[in-house]
Structure formats: structure tokens, C-alpha cells
Amino acid sequence: MEFPGISFNLSALKAASRPDPEKVYDLLILGGGPAALTAAIYAARKTITLALITKEFGGQVSETSEIENYIGFQTITGTELTNRFVEHVKGFDIPIAEKETIQKVEKDGGLFLVRLHGGAAFRGKTVVFATGKRHRNLNVPGEKELRGRGVAYCSICDAPFFRGKRVVVAGGGNSAVTAAIDLAKLATEITVVNFAAGWQADGILLDNLRRQGHVKMLDNSAVARIEGADRVSAVAIRNRTTGGETTIPADGIFIEIGLFANTEPVRDLAAVSPSGELIVDCACRTSVEGLFGAGDATTVPYNQIVISAGEGAKAALGAYDYLLKKGLI
Template sequence: MKSLKEYEVVIVGAGPAGITAYLYAKRSLLETLLIDKGFIGGQVLLIDFIENYPGFPEGISGYELVERMKAQIERLGLNFLQEEVVKLEIQDNYKLLYLRGGEILKSKSIILALGASPKKLGIPGERELTGKGVAYCATCDGPLFRDEVIAVLGGGNTALQEALFLTKFAKKIYLIHRRDSFRATPILQKRVQENEKIILVLNTVVEEIIGSSQVEKIRIKHKISGEESFLEVSGVFVFIGYQPETDWLRGTLELDSQGFILVDKNLKTSLEGVFACGDCISKEFRQIISACGEGAIAALMAEKYLNEVFKK
């Protein structure tokens, strides 16, 4: 294994939280590295259209917002590594990050901006038919369902927003939610109720996804009557929440029962000099604007930590 250069801040995750942390760290003239196992942009790359990010009154596509954020950090000199971090270790005041490729990075402080990924239903047929009609990203897979009948599962903002987006393609959408009302913001609920292509199926859970080489139908159960029935659909879009990919941190720093990273109000984790921000932390709401805000605070806190501990 070869040891790489030493950094003042390494930011793991290049979604909006990590990008903003990089912007602030670079403006503080810190020796900074941004790492992501995928592309710069994180989940924002999956969003068709964003209407709630300030400064864009007409809305903006996820791709364009990422391009603009990227251009801003490129102006400061972008130091980006496409790699997966698989282990964190503390060595005195230094932090060691182990990369999947076998390399080790050494840094005085770390900002974890790991985001989250879609939760799975865990029902028969889901795994077997993923990519064959079972999908977790409307922007990526929506165009495959032109003039088809599909199901969208979930009751939060993402589910309703994505159901509305999918009406561009599908001819009919069953919006299936296990409760009798939605958690989503009222404006989205109103739009969904007014859309003729969307049929609400409430108090209902999906028990099985059925199909041989492609999704053909789903078995649903009414939660109150217990009655079971089938809906013929060729696609099932699952938007039932997100889970963090923090297994590699288990035992190293404190996580909540769902695996989200526990932080204090200044985004300090249970490990000195390790900060966390964005969707991967334990909190109520997950949005681009809050991820950006937390990215800024995490970088400022990292700078403060470096000044105090390393007398930078």
C-alpha cells in the first residue's frame, strides 16, 4: 500500500454538501481534497427539475445546477479524486482514510458528506426485477415507460414530485401510499390531486412484484380491510425514503439506529476533527439548500479545529 500526500481537509462525497464544503475550505486556503466514488453532483444529478433552490425563479435542472456549482469550485482549483473511501482510522491527531483501490490518505480533518441512497422495499420480486421495471430514479428510467401504466410508491416530497414528473411519459400512474394522507408539501399534494393521470391508492402496501423478464403486476394489500388484489403495471418506482451508506463507519463514530451520523449543532461528529453534513447526518429534512448550508458550516468548523489543534 502506498501512502499519499497529507491534507488539511479531506471531504468525502461531492454532492451539494461536499461541493459547498470544498468551496469554503478552498476560500480558507486549506490544502483540500474532494473525493467521490461517483461523479461530482451526487443525487442532484438525478433530479429532473428543481424549483426550491433560491436564485433560480424559473427553476433549474439538476444537471445545470451541478454544472454551475462545479464551475464555481473549478475557479478555485479543483482537486478531485474519484475513489471510494472504505475505512476511517484515527492516528494521534491525524485521520487515515483507506481507499478501495488500496491507497491511504492522511488528513488533519475530515468532512463526511456521504449523502444517502434509496431505501428498498424488501419484498419478493424487488431484487430480481430491479432494472426490469423496478426503478429508484424517475429521471433515469422514466422515458422507458412511455404510454405505460406504472406504480409510484411513497408519500413524501420525492414520491409526489417524481410521480408528477413521470406523467410526462406514463399514461396512468397508481400512486400507492401506506397511510391515508401524504407527508409531502401541500403544493405538491394539490398538483397530484389535480393531475388526471395519477390515481391515488391510499392505506395500501405492495406485498409482491410479479413478472418473469419484466414487471407484469403487483400484489397489493389494503391495510385496513386486509383485502388483497393485483394491479397490472409494467413499472414500479420506489420512493420510500433514503438510507445512508455508513456501514464502514460503524464502530468508529456514533450513528443513530438507522445509520445516520450523529452530530452536534456545529456538525461535529463523536470523533475530534471529523465533521459531517448533508443527507448522511441524523436530521428531519433532506434538501439541497440545507446540505449546502451544512457544508459551509462543516468547512468553517474544520478551519476552526485546525487553528485550535494544529495552530495553523
């Protein structure tokens, strides 16, 4: 059966065209992770005019070595899942501006103006903002080199890979302590290392962690170095009072010291939470009419691929409904 206006053909992928700065698009999708790419597929199937703008495809998925919790795949690498997402999107005829950094999103006279570093700008009647999050790094030797080979940033995602192993958790807030509690069910030895003196996590979580028999908690201590040839084999920890350094054997380290939402481009336009996440309601609407948010960049809890993909679908459908109800298409 032929569906007018929908061109999805995996075997005939062609290079995407570049968005036209002279044109006013029904929808501009900002980002290239699961939220934005899913939004693009949903919007394309509504046959509205759209363009996608991103630094790169895959987002955090492309930083993930192995994924075991995305429905439909028992296990898949981040690179392969990214390739499948991109292949799916490129099956539609969507203009894409890749390797572009969005600097600012403005609204002027009912239209959104998306300004890029370098001066170019694109215009849209609606926007789906899905620029995700970035992890705070420890910035210590070994972190970058052993990323995905024992250095992990997401316990929901990667804790099951550390069954029967020795693990360090860096951080002292709720994320770090929750990660340590998750890991305590699987790992044989856990050392939680907090840079600050004391612990920032909620008391109830700390009580739970302290009940675990095989967890050591070191505050006022810094991860000095992550060691290992092919994989993490040890973590060097410096006591910030004495300056003394101890190296403990470890198979992995979870760095749970916070995430930044990549919402700088909309912070002057829309309401964001104290931690910088774009505030959305359950239909992905923001404080600005016509601006929709999706995925990790927003206040929606639990940063996971399947959740971002679902939010991307909702945001695109929300934008479409808005265009219809406002008589803009």
C-alpha cells in the same frame, strides 16, 4: 483586486490534480454532492490544504430530472446544477480523487486515514464526511427505465409536478404517508400500496390521510411492475394474500420505502443513529474530534439540496475553526 492564494477563474478551468498520499492535508472532504462541494469551496477560500475524494460528482442531484426549489434558479435540471457545482469547485485548485470508493475512515495518532477500495489511502488533520444517502429501490420492472419520467423518490421535490394527475405511493411508513398527504392536495387520485399487512406510519398521519376523499389504501400488496413507454402510464399491484394482480392507470409513482445513509466507512469510528446516520450537533461536529459531518449522511433533518449545501459550508467552517483553535495551521 488580487486575493492571495485564491484562484477562481471559470474561463480557465483545468483538470484537477490528484491528491498526494504522502502529504498530510489540513482537511479531507469525502463525497461529491452539494454538501461536499460547498464544503470544498468554503475550505478553499480559507486557503488551507485540502483534497476531495468521491465516487462521482453531483450525488443525488445528478439523479434529479428537474429542480424548482434551489434558490437562484426558477427551474434547473439536475445535470445542469451538477455541472455548475463542479465548474465552481474546479475554479479552485483543489486536488480531487474522483471515481474512488471510500472504504474506511480511521483515526490514528491525531490524524485521519481515509482508506479507499483498491488500497490507496490519504491522510488529513480533519475530515468533512458528506457521503449522502441512497434510496431503497423496489427493484421491479419499469422502475429503473422510467426513473425521472414518472418514477419519483422525493415528494418534497417532485409532488408539484403531479398536479391533476393520478399517482401511486409505495410504502407504509411516515415518509410514504406524508408523501400521500402532500400529493392529496394536488393529485386527483392517489393509491397507497404497502407491502406489509397494516400500516407503520404514526396514527395522527394515518388519520389525516384517511380524511382525504380521493385516497385508496392497499396494504399487504406489492408493486409488481411499472408500465409505460416514455413515461409511467400504469402500475401493476399484486395482492399478497390472493396473488391476484390489478393494473391501475397512473401518471406517476412515488417510491417512499426508506433511505440508507452511506455511512459504512465511519460506523466503527463515530456515533451513528439507529438508522445509520452520522450523529452531528448544530455545528456539524461528530462524536470524534476533528471529524465533521454534513448533509444527508447525517442526522440533520430534511434531505434537500439547499440544506446539504448549507451544512457543507458549516462543516468546512467548523473544521477551519478547529484547526485554528488547536494550533494545527
